[in-house]
């Protein structure tokens with residue numbers, strides 16, 4: 007009896023009705039006395055109104071058990087799977103999600119988290135302790151949704167059995183007084199009661215009601231899909247959760263920067279990734295053996311108007327091969343259009359320039375020649391990077407040394423001496439270089455950033471004024487290192503570009519998608535379909551005609567119920583034509599006749 | 611260059627249209643004010659009559675009594691021939707609600723009030739057409755869907771909200787003309803904010819926003835917002851009206867102004883039911899919106915769900931509406947508590963739109979402010 011509250015509500019309206027009869031005090035509406043009337047009314051509708059939904063029965067929270075541990079467990083379980091607790095957990099879930107949108111999250115941007123911690127000396131550690139920097143994987147957030155899903159499972163299973171029971175059973179018989187129901191109509195007909203019931207049964211079945219005859223009435227029900235949809239929706243939520251969970255347990259994800267025309271490109275093995283993360287259950291030997299390389303990166307930008315410089319298209323033309331036995335294919339990756347290879351998705355994430363330089367030693371021997379990727383730091387692709395000459399260089403005295411160049415690159419130079427780019431395309435490229443030598447620290451085993459120089463341990467070359475040697479170069483220009491230590495040349499020719507890719511493998515994607523679709527469909531069924539019952543009662547009246555009564559019961563929001571009942575009545579009319587109006591008042595007859603105008607007024 | 615010139619002309623036309631629409635909305639606003647003022651002259655006071663002890667209680671009892679009895683209307687045409695008619699269906703008020711008649715509407719049954727109400731409605735239709743033209747020319751000038759930044763989002767959102775209102779009115783299923791004044795007021799506020807604070811010259815989208823999923827995602831989000839808005843207004847009015855009815859029953863004193871305004875609104879039960887129907891009807895679409903967003907994020911960023919602030923607040927809004935729907939099915943939570951949840955849910959939606967764009971930085975940084 008999931009909806010006893012519905013009866014209670016309806017009978018309150020009744021209070022007013024009866025109030026008219028016994029001319030009781032108007033406050034009777036809310037007074038305790040009305041409760042007995044509620045109960046009487048609930049009993050009136052009784053089984054007929056029961057199980058219109060499978061929602062769990064509400065029990066007062068305070069009724070703690072007096073039994074032992076098993077009793078406590080059952081009490082706890084019943085509370086956990088009650089609608090009230092489900093509601094509370096849902097509320098908690100939405101509240102708990104808020105801090106993660108306001109406090110920097112390490113999953114999104116670790117740098118921001120670090121800055122926050124250094125800036126807030128008291129709040130920082132506190133937040134850290136409360137796991138507020140990774141809210142969505144925190145213990146408390148997980149606890150809420152795990153409890154919610156336990157509650158959900160504990161709710162769905164009994165509801166499913168109950169629903170199956172309802173499907174196997176038949177709609178309950180008519181309540182004794184149909185006038186108590188929210189929609190009601192009646193007329194007298196000359197057709198025999200059996201014929202009326204037979205006609206009603208056929209008509210209701212044709213309208214796809216589940217209908218049968220109980221006593222002198224036909225009982226019918228429709229809209230089981232509402233309940234089914236509701237259950238499908240809740241099950242789909244579980245499917246989605248499981249899909250996400252397995253997805254994050256088994257996923258792998260890594261990034262790789264590739265330069266245009268780089269013949270090696272990328273092949274999908276762990277050592278090739280610049281960075282790589284994977285779920286705890288991911289087996290790295292399971293990486294699919296595909297490979298790809300970047301042929302050309304094309305970026306176009308707005309040339310005029312207020313949004314000059316805004317990117318229009320990004321496109322990476324690549325070659326790929328699905329495995330050692332597969333041939334080469336051409337492919338294109340754009341933003342929004344990842345390439346699917348062997349169950350992995352390859353996304354285009356970012357791009358930049360890789361200016362090429364030639365470094366010579368004092369004797370003029372080329373010790374380094376090649377392109378070095380620079381990392382952009384603004385939207386016009388002003389970039390910085392480090393050019394490192396690890397070996398092959400000997401200083402003027404013939405001693406082995408290493409060279410490091412701190413580089414700033416702008417694709418379109420503004421001409422004011424500032425190394426800030428004016429436009430993202432390589433219209434007027436300038437490379438600014440500061441020169442250092444010493445131990446680059448590559449061999450020390452300490453991981454170091456390939457895009458930065460550790461200038462603290464390096465010795466700068468000095469210019470004539472004693473400043474660090476630094477110069478801005480146009481393509482083709484050369485900077486000489488002091489005292490015959492060699493030179494560095496910014497090579498002529500088109501500036502190479504690079505693109506970085508993210509390679510993700512996330513199983514369970516299809517399950518999540520399937521769950522999502524099922525959830526939407528189930529929800530639509532649950533919210534758009536009305537579950538309702540209709541009874542058609544036909545009994546022989548005292549004057550020899552048949553009194554036909556029809557009534558409908560739905561859930562509280564069934565606005566269309568009266569309309570539908572009207573349609574059903576109209577359909578039934580030809581089979582049960584109204585008998586002519588009898589002479590005036592047969593007062594004793596139930597139902598009593600009332601002036602039609604008044605009834606109209608009562609209609610909503 | 612020629613094309614750019616045309617586009618700038620179009621953008622200019624769009625701005626002129628939006629300003630014109632605001633002027634007409636302003637007129638509609640005043641017409642609504644007149645409607646309410648003239649409506650206050652009428653002395654219908656049906657609600658009070660139905661609910662106050664003593665008074666004309668008989669009328670209410672008459673209503674309720676009829677609802678409990680039974681009739682069938684069979685018209686007889688000469689010679690006692692029975693003519694079939696649609697049988698009268700007797701209905702009883704929905705669960706948990708008082709048996710209170712709906713108020714007569716803003717005009718209070720006053721003839722002049724009604725005239726002003728009609729004028730206001732006509733002006734609203736006119737303003738809607740002009741604003742829709744503004745949105746369309748804006749879309750043509752940027753050659754994409756008109757929601758690439760907060761300015762465009764605002765003009766589209768307010769226009770769709772008015773469209774939903776007019777659509778509901780035209781369907782004649784629900785009588786919601788009383789919604790006119792609050793709607794026009796908020797639309798004026800939204801547009802005012804859009805043209806002053808949020809204005810962005812026509813621009814293109816960054817490549818990540820080139821996707822038909824975006825088109826689907828944002829258009830459904832805007833539509834959901836407009837429908838949720840209608841739900842929120844009727845929820846809010848439900849809370850006022852419910853308090854009013856409670857006070858009436860308890861015989862407490864109510865200010866003349868509150869009485870005048872509130873007695874003209876539909877009954878609390880009607881408002882509550884409307885709010886539920888509206889919110890429930892659009893909830894599956896909101897679910898779809900979030901999923902479409904996740905699919906788009908998946909193809910744009912390589913992650914379906916990253917708890918980006920915008921995603922997080924969409925999720926919070928979704929859970930809040932789920933709370934509301936659950937609350938209505940939970941004893942002890944229906945009625946005012948559930949209504950409060952619905953308002954919180956709508957506040958989450960609004961925060962997601964204004965708050966997150968302005969105060970929080972995330973990947974959805976196309977706000978243009």
Ligand code: HEM
Nearest residue numbers: 059061062087088089092154157158161532932935936939
């Ligand atoms: C995981 C989070 C959950 C979400 C997002 C959710 C969402 C929803 C929605 C949207 C509805 C439709 C409301 C309506 O028909 O008016 C609904 C109904 C329902 N939910 Fe949940 N739900 C969740 C968890 C639960 C849990 C844990 C329970 C068990 C206690 C539960 C029990 C029900 C029941 C019984 C109904 C049907 C109520 C009725 O008959 O009107 N739900 N839920």
